[in-house]
Amino acid sequence: MATTTATVSISSTDLTPGMPLSISASTTLNQTGLTTGLEIVDMGYGTLTVADSHKALHEALGAADTSNYLYLCNDATEATSYIEVVLHDTVIGRLYAGDWMFTPWNQSDGDAEWSIEAEGGSCPYAYAIYKSSYVLPDSTQGTLNP
Amino acid sequence: MATTTATITLASTDLLTNALSFSTTTPLSKAGVATGLTLTSGLGRTTLVNDPIQSHQLYRSDSAAASGSNKVYLKNLSATASEYFTVYIDQEEMGRLYAGDWAFFPWSAISGVKEVFTTTIGGTWVAGETFEFDGVLTTAANTTVADIAAQIHAQYYPNWTTAISSAAVTFTARHAMDAGTVVTATADMAIVQSGGSDATAVVSAAAMGTATESDIIIVPSVVTTMTLEHMLFHE
Numbered sequence: 001m002a003t004t005t006a007t008v009s010i011s012s013t014d015l016t017p018g019m020p021l022s023i024s025a026s027t028t029l030n031q032t033g034l035t036t037g038l039e040i041v042d043m044g045y046g047t048l049t050v051a052d053s054h055k056a057l058h059e060a061l062g063a064a065d066t067s068n069y070l071y072l073c074n075d076a077t078e079a080t081s082y083i084e085v086v087l088h089d090t091v092i093g094r095l096y097a098g099d100w101m102f103t104p105w106n107q108s109d110g111d112a113e114w115s116i117e118a119e120g121g122s123c124p125y126a127y128a129i130y131k132s133s134y135v136l137p138d139s140t141q142g143t144l145n146p
Numbered sequence: 147m148a149t150t151t152a153t154i155t156l157a158s159t160d161l162l163t164n165a166l167s168f169s170t171t172t173p174l175s176k177a178g179v180a181t182g183l184t185l186t187s188g189l190g191r192t193t194l195v196n197d198p199i200q201s202h203q204l205y206r207s208d209s210a211a212a213s214g215s216n217k218v219y220l221k222n223l224s225a226t227a228s229e230y231f232t233v234y235i236d237q238e239e240m241g242r243l244y245a246g247d248w249a250f251f252p253w254s255a256i257s258g259v260k261e262v263f264t265t266t267i268g269g270t271w272v273a274g275e276t277f278e279f280d281g282v283l284t285t286a287a288n289t290t291v292a293d294i295a296a297q298i299h300a301q302y303y304p305n306w307t308t309a310i311s312s313a314a315v316t317f318t319a320r321h322a323m324d325a326g327t328v329v330t331a332t333a334d335m336a337i338v339q340s341g342g343s344d345a346t347a348v349v350s351a352a353a354m355g356t357a358t359e360s361d362i363i364i365v366p367s368v369v370t371t372m373t374l375e376h377m378l379f380h381e
Contacts, residue, residue, distance in 0.1 A: 002158055002160045002161040003159070004156065004157070004158035004166070005155075005156070005157050005158070006154065006155070006156050007154065007155040007156075007157075008153065008154050008219070008248055009151075009153040010152045010219060011150070011151055012149060012151070014148045014149060015149075015150050015182075015183075015184070015186055015379075016186065016188065021150065021189070023189065023219065023377070025248040027247045028246070030227065032242075032244075033228035033230070034228075037161075038161075041162070067244055069241075071156060073170050079175070079178050079179055079180055082177075082178070085251075085252065087235070087238050087240060088238060089238075090235050090236055090237070090238035091256060091359075092235055092240070092251060092252065092253070092254065093216065093252025093254045094213065094214075094215060094252050095252050096175065096177060096178065096215050098173070099215070099217075099252065100154055100170045100172055100250075101250060101251040101252055102154055102248075102249060102250050103233075103240060103241060103250070104233065104240065104242050104243050104244075104247060104249055105240065105241040106232070106241040106242050108239050112239070128156065
């Protein structure tokens with residue numbers, strides 16, 4: 001069993017006048033509904049260009065209704081360059097230069113894939129996906145898979 | 147301009163052969179610029195008593211700028227490992243937030259179009275005749291249509307806002323939604339005339355609303371009480 005912790009700190013001294021903001025939360029990435037840790041991770045780096053259409057970041061290839069997490073960071077340095085993050089056909093939001101996100105992901109069905117697209121300029125990005133399970137896609141070239 | 151920073155650290159000593167530890171910090175800025183976000187919902191907690199289990203609309207799309215650099219923080223405060231909130235963006239299920247889990251993600255907040263219609267007060271009114279809409283009753287104080295329109299405009303409507311131009315009152319829905327038909331108004335509006343009067347309130351223009359696309363919905367997993375901590379940073 002692996003132990004992976006995800007910690008967030010959000011702070012501001014002047015967002016809400018007279019009430020400094022200091023959020024700190026930490027969680028262990030556990031298997032679905034349990035206290036044993038996730039053991040599968042998929043990490044990568046890449047660069048999106050504006051010429052690209054939406055690119056699949058990750059297909060929903062795991063078991064439905066399980067505990068999975070997505071971390072994604074836009075490493076662009078130009079403030080106007082952003083990554084549009086889409087879950088199947090729903091726009092979740094825009095990650096501007098330097099922004100990151102961390103969210104649970106329920107691979108509830110085959111229509112739960114993540115895709116990303118650069119706007120305003122090229123966007124280097126990094127991602128990590130922690131998963132409960134992983135199913136390889138079917139081979140489309142059966143002769144190579146005896 | 148406010149300065150707010152968000153930092154994530156992901157760490158594990160035994161997930162991989164190599165110890166894993168990385169950390170990223172970002173200032174929460176407005177879209178495409180280096181100035182900080184200045185608007186927030188404030189940090190809040192919502193406790194749901196879930197019998198029966200029902201969905202809860204946490205943030206409406208029209209509470210933030212569409213396609214802005216909005217961010218949402220969520221944390222499930224449950225201590226029971228099997229309890230979770232399912233998080234939806236509109237109809238799309240994003241994921242399950244199990245006990246102690248948190249999330250931080252951008253939010254496009256794509257709203258729909260608010261239904262709008264204009265009704266013009268006309269005909270011959272008699273003092274004491276009434277106009278009722280959205281559960282709000284207005285009693286004509288005199289026979290002047292512009293005055294009656296002003297009375298209607300001066301009321302507070304739970305689901306609509308108003309603007310006035312002479313005897314025409316324009317109603318705009320407070321929230322975007324697809325009602326499925328042009329103007330609930332025509333069905334809901336009622337005038338009570340006295341004998342011989344021909345008081346009217348004709349709908350002279352109307353446009354149907356459209357549904358929002360980004361409302362954030364949470365659904366608890368159990369019928370017992372569950373609490374979610376949440377905060378919206380937005381433009």
